[in-house]
Amino acid sequence: MTRRNVNRWRRDFLHRALQGAGLIVLAGCDKLYETETFQAILNTAEGANRRIQRLLTPKNKLAQEFGEKDISAVFRANGNPAPNTPEYLADAANQWSAWRLEVNGLVVQPREFSLAELKMMPSRTQITRHDCVEGWSAIAKWKGVPLARIIERVQPKAEAKYVVFRCLDTNSRGNHYYESISLEDALHPQTILAYDMNDKPVPLANGAPLRLRIENQLGYKHAKYIRALEFVASFEQIEKGKGGYWEDRGYEWYAGI
Ligand SMILES: Nc1nc2c(c(=O)[nH]1)N[C@H]1C(S)=C(S)[C@@H](COP(=O)(O)O)O[C@H]1N2
Ligand SMILES: [Mo]
Numbered sequence: 001m002t003r004r005n006v007n008r009w010r011r012d013f014l015h016r017a018l019q020g021a022g023l024i025v026l027a028g029c030d031k032l033y034e035t036e037t038f039q040a041i042l043n044t045a046e047g048a049n050r051r052i053q054r055l056l057t058p059k060n061k062l063a064q065e066f067g068e069k070d071i072s073a074v075f076r077a078n079g080n081p082a083p084n085t086p087e088y089l090a091d092a093a094n095q096w097s098a099w100r101l102e103v104n105g106l107v108v109q110p111r112e113f114s115l116a117e118l119k120m121m122p123s124r125t126q127i128t129r130h131d132c133v134e135g136w137s138a139i140a141k142w143k144g145v146p147l148a149r150i151i152e153r154v155q156p157k158a159e160a161k162y163v164v165f166r167c168l169d170t171n172s173r174g175n176h177y178y179e180s181i182s183l184e185d186a187l188h189p190q191t192i193l194a195y196d197m198n199d200k201p202v203p204l205a206n207g208a209p210l211r212l213r214i215e216n217q218l219g220y221k222h223a224k225y226i227r228a229l230e231f232v233a234s235f236e237q238i239e240k241g242k243g244g245y246w247e248d249r250g251y252e253w254y255a256g257i
Contacts, residue, residue: 063215077205144194165223
């Protein structure tokens, strides 16, 4: 197959998988979501397993995972410092009880999650290596809620293609950090919204209270200080249109490793 055919096949496959799995709503089929049986199937563990099964494409290959003994003694903090707005500092002082993750855009059920709610959802723990393009790497243990679990709750519409991560921090000129990934990568089993790092809450310097781990991608894709997830059909209208803070400054959008 040519590369184009492979890409087309992958796209069609994903589309079918998502449809079959009930993760996207076909135009005009919104009613299906309102039926009790359908909701019941979605809510069963079996339903969840079946959905994951169907999404296992070659691209879902797992990144290498390590053992406790491999965890780096020092894990650098990189990029913008933690926000120093009164709101962020107050949220941190109050153990994030007032903080909310907003999930909106092209979804059937936009909603907010408190940190406590995210922590009550099924979690995944993984010891992985972070690779920054600046030439350093570090291994840490991360615990968080798989993004797939959030996706099940909010139900992206058929037009949704990307998840945009809106971050709380800014550079010295006041530009907010943001990132975007494909729905396909968002459903990867190792793509998690992490709230713990090395068995403790993620430190402020490393993106508290919630940061992305997307283990098949380079460091700059791992959005820290997440405020909101936005489901979109295109990111051309966002900031400079390249899909992320560093992408707007010349980095590749697809930063696969
Ligand atoms: N919100 C936000 N996320 C970010 C950054 C940033 O400046 N702001 N820097 C990125 C880069 S380049 C890297 S290498 C990692 C660093 O994560 P760490 O601070 O946990 O080492 O975060 C990424 N995510
Ligand atoms: Mo980086």
